[in-house]
Amino acid sequence: MPEHDPEQELGPKFTSAFQSHADSTESPRALGLVAEARRRVRRRRQAVMSGAAAVLVVVAIGGVWNVLPGSSGSNSETASSAGDSGGKVTSGGAVRTQEAVPTQPPFAPTGCPAAHPILKAPATNAVPAGTGLDVATPVSGLLACRYDLKGSSLLGQQQFSAAVAQQVVDAIKPLPEMNSALPVFKCAPQAAQPSEAIVLRFTTAAGIREIWVEYTGCNTPGFFTGSHTYGLFAAPLKLFMTGPVRPSGSTYLDALKGW
Structure with a gap:
């Protein structure tokens, strides 16, 4: 049997109450039924309006996942959005902007070549064509290499x-071709050969360019670029003859002061 619903009986009673009220407004029972009917009608109207408002809120914010607890919809949508924009999603669901990868700085010159052309050159002033430094060229770095020419x-x-x-x-640029203050040695050809030399490897916009420095033996000492010769003076030497590049001495260095 269907369950008895007391409120189903109110329909006829509401009709009777309104009819009685229309017939006689002085009946206490009729007045009570009318008041009860109006109260229930207002309650149902409020319930309907509240439900409709809740639906509008849900629709306005984009879905029922904001109402239901434990929903994972917001996290998944955030992760999808972050993936499209290149960001990263943390364990808490927050989006972290992907950090920019720093650019690689320009490489500095590598170490001195073990088999440098100066080791096989006929003389320390024989700088190969195209490798010497034009002293008017701006430079952005220097690697000084000291070589044992005999070994x-x-x-x-x-x-x-x-x-x-x-x-x-800048210290080499104004030098004359020869330092007249240095002694002139007379020695056998074998003794005239230099025992060591320094190669100055400058970094330029066009690549590595070199100046060869001779300060041993009996040949004319100086700075050589392949196209020009500069005399051996202390002003440039004291700038780079330091640490492992500084010789203990030589025939010309012993006669030169201030290096």
């Missing part, structure tokens, strides 16, 4: 900043 080995190397590199070039 064909690297004795030491030293890296210098762009500022020091430019100072070395």
Whole structure:
């Protein structure tokens, strides 16, 4: 049997109450039924309006996942949005902007070559064509390489900043072709050969450019670029003859002061 619903009986009673009220407003029972009917009608109207308002709120904010607890819809949508924009999603669901990858700085010159052309050159002034430094060229770094010419080995190397590199070039640039204050030696051809030399490897916009420095033996000492010769003076030497690049002495260095 269907369950008895007391409110189903109110329909006829409401009709009777309104009819009685229309017939006689003085009946206490009729007045009570009318008041009860109006109260229930207002309650149902409020319930309907509240339900409709709740539906509008749900629709306005984009879905029922904001109402139901434990929903994972917001996290998944956030992760999808972050993936499309290149961001990363943390464990708490927050989006973290992907960090920019820093650009690679320009490479500094690598170490001195073990088999440098100066080791096999006929003379320390025989700088190969196209490799010598034009002293009017701006430089941005310097690697000084000291070689044992008789043992064909690297004795030491030293890296210098762009500022020091430019100072070395500026100190060489105004030098004459020969330092007349240095002694002139007369010796056998074998003894005239230099025992060591320094190669100055400058960093320029066009690549590595070199100046070869001779300060041993009996040949004319100086700075050689392949197209020009500069005399051996102390002003440039004291800027780069430091640490493992500094010789203990030589025939010309012993006669030169201030290096």
